[in-house]
Amino acid sequence: MATTARPAPEHSPDAYGEHSGLWSWLSTVDHKRIGILYLYTALFFFMFGGVEAIIIRAQLGAPNQHLVSAEFYNQLFTMHGTTMIFLAIMPLSAVFFNFLIPLQIGARDVAFPRLNAFSYWVYLFGGIFITIPIFFAVAPNGGWFGYAPLTTRAYSPGINIDFWVIGLQILGISSLAAAFNFLTTIINLRAPGMTLMRMPMFTWMAFIVQVLLVLAFPVITIALVFLLFDRFFGTNFYNTVSAGADPLLWQHLFWIFGHPEVYILVLPAFGLVSEVLPTYSKKPLFGYPVMVYSGILIAVLGFGVWAHHMFAVGMGPIADTFFGLTTMLIAIPTGVKIFNWIATMAQGAIRYTTAMLFGIGLVALFTIGGISGIMHASPPADLQQTDTYFIVAHFHYVLFGGSIMGIFAGLYHYFPKITGRLMDEKLGKIHFWLTFIAMNLTFFPMHFSGMLGMPRRIYTYDSGQGWDLFNALSTAGAMIFPIAMLIFIYNFLVSRKRGEIAGSNPWGAGTLEWTIPSPPPEYNFAKIPTVTSRYPLWEGKEVDYEDARINSQEGKTAADLGIIMPYSTIKPLLVALGLIVMFCGLISSRALIGVGAALMIFSLYSWLLSPLEPEHH
Amino acid sequence: MPASVAHTSAPTSHHYTTLGLDSRKVAIWAFIGSECMLFVSLISTYLIYKGRSIVGPFPHETWTDPATGHVFKPILNIPVTSASTFVLLMSSLFMVLALAAVQNKEKPKHTRGERVLGNSKLWLWMTAIAGATFLGFQAFEFTSFVHEGLSIRTNLFGSSFFTLTGFHGAHVTAGVIWLVTLLAIDYRRGLGSKDSLLVDIAALYWHFVDVIWIVIFTLVYLIK
Ligand code: HEM
Ligand SMILES: [Cu+2]
Numbered sequence: 001m002a003t004t005a006r007p008a009p010e011h012s013p014d015a016y017g018e019h020s021g022l023w024s025w026l027s028t029v030d031h032k033r034i035g036i037l038y039l040y041t042a043l044f045f046f047m048f049g050g051v052e053a054i055i056i057r058a059q060l061g062a063p064n065q066h067l068v069s070a071e072f073y074n075q076l077f078t079m080h081g082t083t084m085i086f087l088a089i090m091p092l093s094a095v096f097f098n099f100l101i102p103l104q105i106g107a108r109d110v111a112f113p114r115l116n117a118f119s120y121w122v123y124l125f126g127g128i129f130i131t132i133p134i135f136f137a138v139a140p141n142g143g144w145f146g147y148a149p150l151t152t153r154a155y156s157p158g159i160n161i162d163f164w165v166i167g168l169q170i171l172g173i174s175s176l177a178a179a180f181n182f183l184t185t186i187i188n189l190r191a192p193g194m195t196l197m198r199m200p201m202f203t204w205m206a207f208i209v210q211v212l213l214v215l216a217f218p219v220i221t222i223a224l225v226f227l228l229f230d231r232f233f234g235t236n237f238y239n240t241v242s243a244g245a246d247p248l249l250w251q252h253l254f255w256i257f258g259h260p261e262v263y264i265l266v267l268p269a270f271g272l273v274s275e276v277l278p279t280y281s282k283k284p285l286f287g288y289p290v291m292v293y294s295g296i297l298i299a300v301l302g303f304g305v306w307a308h309h310m311f312a313v314g315m316g317p318i319a320d321t322f323f324g325l326t327t328m329l330i331a332i333p334t335g336v337k338i339f340n341w342i343a344t345m346a347q348g349a350i351r352y353t354t355a356m357l358f359g360i361g362l363v364a365l366f367t368i369g370g371i372s373g374i375m376h377a378s379p380p381a382d383l384q385q386t387d388t389y390f391i392v393a394h395f396h397y398v399l400f401g402g403s404i405m406g407i408f409a410g411l412y413h414y415f416p417k418i419t420g421r422l423m424d425e426k427l428g429k430i431h432f433w434l435t436f437i438a439m440n441l442t443f444f445p446m447h448f449s450g451m452l453g454m455p456r457r458i459y460t461y462d463s464g465q466g467w468d469l470f471n472a473l474s475t476a477g478a479m480i481f482p483i484a485m486l487i488f489i490y491n492f493l494v495s496r497k498r499g500e501i502a503g504s505n506p507w508g509a510g511t512l513e514w515t516i517p518s519p520p521p522e523y524n525f526a527k528i529p530t531v532t533s534r535y536p537l538w539e540g541k542e543v544d545y546e547d548a549r550i551n552s553q554e555g556k557t558a559a560d561l562g563i564i565m566p567y568s569t570i571k572p573l574l575v576a577l578g579l580i581v582m583f584c585g586l587i588s589s590r591a592l593i594g595v596g597a598a599l600m601i602f603s604l605y606s607w608l609l610s611p612l613e614p615e616h617h
Numbered sequence: 618m619p620a621s622v623a624h625t626s627a628p629t630s631h632h633y634t635t636l637g638l639d640s641r642k643v644a645i646w647a648f649i650g651s652e653c654m655l656f657v658s659l660i661s662t663y664l665i666y667k668g669r670s671i672v673g674p675f676p677h678e679t680w681t682d683p684a685t686g687h688v689f690k691p692i693l694n695i696p697v698t699s700a701s702t703f704v705l706l707m708s709s710l711f712m713v714l715a716l717a718a719v720q721n722k723e724k725p726k727h728t729r730g731e732r733v734l735g736n737s738k739l740w741l742w743m744t745a746i747a748g749a750t751f752l753g754f755q756a757f758e759f760t761s762f763v764h765e766g767l768s769i770r771t772n773l774f775g776s777s778f779f780t781l782t783g784f785h786g787a788h789v790t791a792g793v794i795w796l797v798t799l800l801a802i803d804y805r806r807g808l809g810s811k812d813s814l815l816v817d818i819a820a821l822y823w824h825f826v827d828v829i830w831i832v833i834f835t836l837v838y839l840i841k
Contacts, residue, residue: 111640176651184644190635214651222658225780235769235776237662243773244671253658528633605798 027568029113030522034120035098036418041124042091047485048131049083052076054478057442061475063463073459074141075160079134081144082164085265086171087127089399092407093268094123097182097206099418103513103520104200106191106529111184113566114607115177121576122174129580130167133160140164143457145258146227148238148250153231159587165228166583172217172224173579179213182206191512193531197292200511200534201285204292205271208299209264215303216260223253232586248313255306263302266366266398267295269406270337273359276409277341279509280356281348284535287340294333294340301330311379312386320379327377331370338367353507354428358409361436365401369394372447387457390450396443408435408488415495416502420518423499427491434484441477445470504552510535515548523563525551566613574603645818649825652788656829659784660836663777670772674765677841692767693838694758701754702834705789708747709827712820715740719816722809737816738803744823745796748789755786778837785833788826795819 028034056076059067068076098116102109110116133139141160142151146168151161186207190199199207226237227250236243238250278285285291307315307323315323341363350356372394376382385391408431415423449470454461461467505514514537516524529536529547536544558565578600585592634640673680674689681688718737726732733739759779762768769779799819802808808816 111644180644180647180651183647184640188634188636188638188640188643192633194635214647215654218651218655219658222655222662226662229769229776229780233769235780236773237776237780242671243776244669245773246665246669249662249665253662 024568026573027570029109029117029566029568029572031098031102031110031113031116032418032520032522034116035095037120038091038095038098038123039418041127042088042095043489045083045087045127045131046092049080049088050481050485052080052083054482056080057475057478059459060461060471062472063461063468065460068459070459071141072137074457075134075137075139077457078140078143078164079131082130082140082168084399085144085261086168087131089265089403089407090175091123093209093265094178096202096268096272096410096414097178099414100513101182101185101203101206102189103417103516103524104203104511105186105189105194106512106525106531107185107189108524108528108563109566110181111189112181114569114572114612115181117569118572118576119174119178119181121573122170122177122579125576125580126167126170126174129170129583130163133163138163140167145254146250147254148227148230149240149245149247151227152238154239154241162231162587165224165231166586169221169224169228170580170583172221175213176217179210179217183210183214186210191528191531197289198531198534201274201288201291202268202271205267205274205295208295209267212260212264212267212299212302216257216264219253220257223250223257248310251310251313252306255309256303258309259306260299260302262395262398263298266402266406267298269362269403269410270295272406272410272413273341273362275509275511276355276359276413277344279413279507280351280353280359281345282508283344283348284510284538285340286343288534290336291340294336297333298330301326301333305330308377308382311382324377324379328374331374331377334370338363338370353412354423354425354432355409355412357429357432358405358412361432362402362405362409365397365405365439369397369401372397385450387455388450389446389454389456392456393443393446393450396446400439400443408432413507415492416506417513417518417520419496419499420502421495421499422502422506423495424491427487431484431488431491434480434487438477438480438484441480442474443477445473449474505537510538512536516551517554521554521556521558522565523558523561526553526556526561526563527551564613567611569607569610571603571607571610575600575607578603639814641814641818645821649821652825656784656832659781660833663781663837666773666777670774672772674767674771676774676778676837689766692762692765694761695838697754697758698834698838701751702830704747704754705751705827705830708744708751709824711740711743711747712823715744716813716816716820719808720810720813722807737808738800741796741800741803745793745800748793748796748823752786752789752793755782781833781837785826785830788829792819792823792826795822
């Protein structure tokens with residue numbers, strides 16, 4: 001490892017000075033530090049969900065095993081999906097929303113710094129809330145999609161589903177609060193000259209994701225409210241037996257949220273890769289406007305395909321045809337992106353850094369997932385594939401091969417900006433190749449076990465059905481992931497302290513975030529830049545370079561420059577705490593609801609009535 | 618507290634913004650967009666479940682309980698709800714006047730009429746009272762429904778009706794609390810034209826909640 005420890009420059013994480021200590025983290029409202037909080041928390045949950053997956057694969061490695069009970073297996077696959085989607089991938093995307101959006105658009109912070117802290121704390125508490133029950137074997141057990149009526153009190157009497165309904169409700173509050181914040185930031189805090197069509201592609205994709213969040217999350221909120229009311233107050237929304245409720249109501253509401261959700265999961269990774277590929281190909285992104293429009297089209301069409309998750313319920317030929325067609329249509333803008341990335345790399349001066357490898361990995365693996373997606377866009381084909389491991393293969397190619405690959409590409413690319421130091425490239429490449437091999441070894445065989453009829457969500461199976469070999473391969477592949485992850489974590493922790501000093505633009509990238517020191521000072525930009533092009537450091541005018549020169553200077557504090565920074569405050573944390581206590585009261589004691597509400601309302605008023613920052617003169 | 622209340626007036630417009638608007642104004646529009654989807658989900662569910670309840674009482678039809686022979690009249694009381702709808706509509710008008718009063722606080726006022734129109738406290742009170750009156754009507758409606766035999770558990774209609782209108786009522790409640798908070802600030806240090814934004818975003822929210830009620834009133838009460 002090249003950990004040539006050099007003395008820390010004045011502005012390195014080691015020189016944060018007064019900005020360290022537990023209290024400073026609890027009360028921070030700095031988008032960069034909140035991003036770092038998201039990073040550590042989400043990596044933790046990513047590994048937690050990974051452990052669940054390892055147990056699942058160990059159980060399925062050979063026929064007729066009884067490592068875990070059928071009941072616990074249900075909890076494992078439910079919590080694996082829930083954790084990975086809501087506690088790992090979405091927050092890992094939020095790491096970059098937090099850290100990058102203000103830097104990419106030339107802003108000093110997000111629009112509402114305290115609301116940003118609130119989002120993080122709600123996420124943390126909600127994540128803990130939904131994770132703890134598995135240690136007592138009472139974790140949610142109805143799948144990440146929580147199909148009602150199965151999840152109503154009549155069929156799931158235990159406390160398991162209560163944790164799921166309430167936990168998702170809490171996490172939804174976090175996502176929505178963050179979405180309003182980032183949406184406003186992107187609309188309203190762009191530096192002069194940063195027109196929409198000059199925005200870096202990551203910020204564009206983040207923008208689209210916030211719109212999806214704002215429009216899709218209320219739908220699942222209502223679906224969950226119905227379920228909550230059914231379970232706690234005896235309403236009839238999903239009561240199909242005695243009240244004549246529609247057994248498909250939940251499925252419709254859930255998937256109207258659920259399909260946009262898959263784009264919420266993958267578009268941030270697309271954005272990251274759209275920063276990574278141009279940088280290491282030394283070429284501007286190919287077809288920038290087409291990338292923007294295809295992103296918008298994906299978002300729009302994404303609201304019109306939800307029932308492709310319901311072909312098996314018998315909606316009739318008209319609905320099946322309609323949703324089959326829209327699903328095939330949505331593959332077009334998705335495919336356009338793939339071709340644009342390839343064209344970006346074509347004839348570029350490619351450098352195979354770790355970030356680049358992960359970026360290329362996304363292009364290759366996501367394509368495979370996209371192709372299997374088109375296969376089950378056809379209702380007759382889907383009737384063979386639905387509820388089998390073929391679907392599991394599909395969504396892991398898009399989620400692992402897409403989202404996770406893109407997030408790792410982003411982590412390696414932006415690690416120097418976040419920490420001021422470079423990650424070790426040799427270990428990084430080992431991490432990449434192990435991940436790449438593990439990913440394909442685990443998920444490619446699932447195409448076959450699925451085609452041979454192996455259903456999802458079964459805790460064991462008999463031999464002699466042709467599934468044994470494929471399951472053994474999948475399990476072998478899965479066992480490689482922990483090794484890859486340990487290497488990554490080691491590299492991350494060591495490089496953070498002892499990696500080479502990065503400097504403001506170690507990769508020779510072209511966008512605004514690379515004009516400022518690494519790690520950036522708390523105020524980001526000493527001078528709010530004036531932007532004249534998409535890549536100010538590559539094809540900018542004189543003003544861009546002049547701004548970059550001013551902004552890359554290290555060592556000045558906000559006070560030196562007369563920049564007014566928001567006060568640190570603990571109040572967002574207290575409001576979040578009150579909220580959680582309130583929800584905990586729902587499953588324990590009424591009194592707790594009152595205590596939580598009181599804490600929340602008191603802290604909220606105290607927050608709203610106190611100023612964000614010192615007054616200007 | 619007085620010191621910090623004074624700070625709420627600190628304008629944030631000295632920060633550069635792309636649109637030249639305060640960010641809170643942008644955010645409230647995003648919030649309203651999200652709320653639209655919330656109510657669309659609630660209203661759609663109500664409409665999907667319309668006419669699918671197995672037992673009564675029903676909104677627009679009479680129902681005879683086959684077990685007891687008891688006859689349930691159509692449960693919706695349209696005249697009473699029309700009155701409460703009217704009150705809520707008037708509250709939007711008061712809200713407009715309250716905002717105008719705050720915006721024109723510093724303009725000299727000569728006639729008695731101008732002084733009344735310029736009285737922000739009066740119009741904020743009127744808006745809040747109209748909102749509270751609407752809530753009173755709703756409380757009356759809910760209790761009388763329960764007396765007549767319709768609870769949130771009775772049938773699909775009960776579940777979807779109480780949840781939909783209850784959600785709307787919760788929004789009105791939040792709005793009334795917001796208005797009372799503005800009133801408290803007004804009494805403490807006076808709302809001036811520099812505070813227009815505080816009232817403006819509250820007004821946007823209030824009008825939105827009002828418009829949603831018009832939709833609910835039409836789809837649930839008026840259309841049979
Ligand atoms: C080319 C675009 C895509 C097409 C045509 C497509 C099509 C489909 C279809 C038809 C299903 C339902 C299969 C079934 O249950 O029988 C499905 C399931 C799924 N897809 Fe995709 N998909 C695409 C992209 C994506 C992306 C980008 C993601 C996520 C990043 C994703 C995540 C999922 C997930 C998680 C499921 C399974 C949900 C569940 O039942 O638990 N898909 N896809
Ligand atoms: Cu889908």
